[in-house]
Amino acid sequence: MKRLAGLSKLAFITLGVLALVVASLSVFGNNIRKLFGAQAEALVGQEYTANGGTTAHRQLQRKSLKTFGMNDEGGSSAAPSITVASAPPPAPPRPEPVSTGNTHASQRPNPFTLTSEDRFSTFAVDVDTASYTLFRRQVSEGGLPARDSIRVEEWVNYFRYRYPAPEEGDFRVDLEGAPSPFTPGRHLVKVGLQGRNIAKSQRKPTHLVFLVDTSGSMGQPDKLPLAQTAMKLMVDGLNEADTVALVTYAGSVRDVLPPTSAVQRDTLFAAIDSLTSGGGTAMGDGLELAYRHAAKKAGPQSVSRVVVLTDGDTNLGRDLTADAMLASVQGYVQEGVTLSTIGLGMGNYRDDLMERLANKGNGNCFYIDSEREARRVFQERLAGTLEVIAQDVKVQVEFDPATVRGYRLLGYENRAIADRDFRDDKVDAGEIGAGHTVTALYEVELAGEGANVATVRVRAKRPGGVEAAEQRFSLERSGLHGALRDASANLRFAAAVAGTADILRGAPQAGDWSLATAESLAEGAVEGMSDRAEFLGLLRLVRVRHARSVASGGPY
Known part of the structure; x- marks a missing residue:
């Protein structure tokens, strides 16, 4: 009997401990999930998704400390105000973005932000495309891209979009919205920026300095030989007033060719063909020499550009860190x-x-x-690559809280700018070349009966200028499409690309999104464009590999 009584007492104590554990899991479930993953999810009764997110993770995320300037219709800037909102545990406070569009920020996807806390979204434009081309190569070779190499904006902006040309000023913004194909109850809003075109005959004199990595690792057919082909293509597109210089770096730096007129094709091509690979790699000294050459030709009435061609397998030379090397050329950048x-x-x-x-x-x-x-880069889009029509280009989207409950910008994490710095013309931002387009997508949740969805402001300086000009565009609620099929092919295709990128990089907000949906969108928006058709083919390969990776417990 004593033994049975002891067992009963032990059972009672055990049940009490279990009850305390369950209660603790309910209270501290989010923290435990972070530590122990899916098994802890099951204990606290949360739905666990394939990418490691949970139903709780898909709740609204908030900016915890955000400064924003109050914008009026006339474009003046009032004193900034600060709102502080406590972030729901366990998410850490989201720091204020740095005051520049040109820093390598975290790749953490932008959060879904309540307009009641911050109605402004501010970023520098970006027309880079490297992330998408790298993805294409990796898929073509049988793999999938590394998550930290995926930059959504570079995927979206790889493609051409047909936007109306500016009627006045440097830019025109094409605004459009439609129900989201990915998240029920939300809309996608497209911000499409079109820069003015410049004819080849109207381009400023261009002075190029090619800085070529000729180290031993560049000996492969897809490296130095391809770099030589690219340089010749670029030279072929230059005008008579343009010049080209050639510098190489490997174990040492070599001045191969001083600034030479672009009309001297034979001389330029012979210098390019003479390059061979061998030796180590020290980029820092070569970069400084190339910038010194370019600075001699710099001025408001000309274009002076350094073009670095490398496989990136580099040490920096002189024991430089990457930051030190970048800092060493800032003086030339300012010129x-x-x-x-x-x-x-x-x-x-x-x-x-x-x-x-x-x-x-x-x-x-x-x-x-x-x-x-x-x-594609050096012939078809040469004017945009060389001729900058505007610098320090910033975009600020103001969502009307009477119409929009919350929003999320897909991509541009590396280009975030503090809202208060939108009208600070000393703050560095992005550059736009002639005829370039820039596309950004927002996922928004509508609320209320407000008439205005968003006001988009674009602020930029002319090359070499000090003061910026500002243009303003609006998207009314009446301008939203009732169905996605009514939206333009531009919006539907951009949504397919951005959705694919967000899924593959494991964005928490894309946890329930489907590559099948992205494929369906792309299929209906190719419009005879070869680059879009190629993406559709790559996406079909990715769907198969992605499914296999998930099934096998891989990183996807």
Whole structure:
């Protein structure tokens, strides 16, 4: 009997402990989930999704400390105000974005933000495309992209979109919205920025300095030989007033060709053909020499650009850190020298470094995986690559709280700008070339009966200018499509691309999104464009590999 009594007492104590554990899990479930993953999810009764997110994770996320300037209709700036809202545990406070569009920020996807807390979304424009081209190569070779290499805006902006040309000023913004194909009850809003075109005959004199990596790792067919082809294509598109210089770096830096007129094709091509690979890699000294050459030609009436071609398998030389190398050329950047970084090959390619260099250098970042891509960048889009029509271009989208409950910007995490700095013309931002388009997508949740959905402001300086001009555009609720099928092919295709990128990078908000939905969207929006058709083919390959990866417990 004593033994039975003891067992009963032990059972009672055990049940009490279990009750306390269950209660603790209910209270602290989010923290336990972070530590122990899916098994802890099951204990606290939450739905666990394939990408590791939960139903709780898909609740509204909030900016916890955000400063924003009050904007009026006339474009004046009032004193900034600060709102502080406690973030729901266990999410950490989201810091204020740095005051520049040209820093390598975290790739953490933008949160869904309540307009009652912050109705402004501010970012620098971005026309880089390297992330998408790198994805295309990885898929073509039988793989899937690394999540941290996926930058949504670079995928979306790889493609051409047919937007109306500006009627006045440098830009026109095409605004459109439709029900989201991914999240029931939400809409997608497209912000499409079109820059003015410039004819080849109207371009300013261009002074290029090619900085070519000729280290031993560049000896493969898809590296130095492809770089030589790309340079020749670029030279072929230049005008008589343009010049080209050539610098190489490997174990040492070599001045191969001083600034030479673009009409001297034979001289330029012979210098390009003479390049061979061998030795180590020290980028820092070569970059400084190339910038010194370019700075001699810099001025408001000309274009002076350094073009770096490398496989990214580099040490920086002189024991420089990446930040120190970037800082060493800032003086030249302020004089008006711009930068294009051209990535080649695979292996130890440093995509992160190439993007940071381009951002710091007020330029653009490309990845060349074929002669076809070289032609696309250096022939078909040469004017936009060379001729900058506006610098420090910032976009601020103001959502009307009477119409929009919350919003999320897909991508542009590396281009976030503090809202209060939109009208601070000392703050660096992005550059736009002639004829370039920039597309951004927002996922929004409508609320109330307000008539205005969003006001979009674009602020930019003319090249070499100090003061910025501002343009304003509005999207009314009456301008939203009632059904997605009524939306333009531009919106539907951009949604397919952005949705695919968000799914593959594991964005928590895309946990229930479907690659099948993205494929269906892309199928109906190709419109005879070869680059869109190619994406559709890649997406079909990705769907199969993604499903296999999830089934096998892989990273996707």
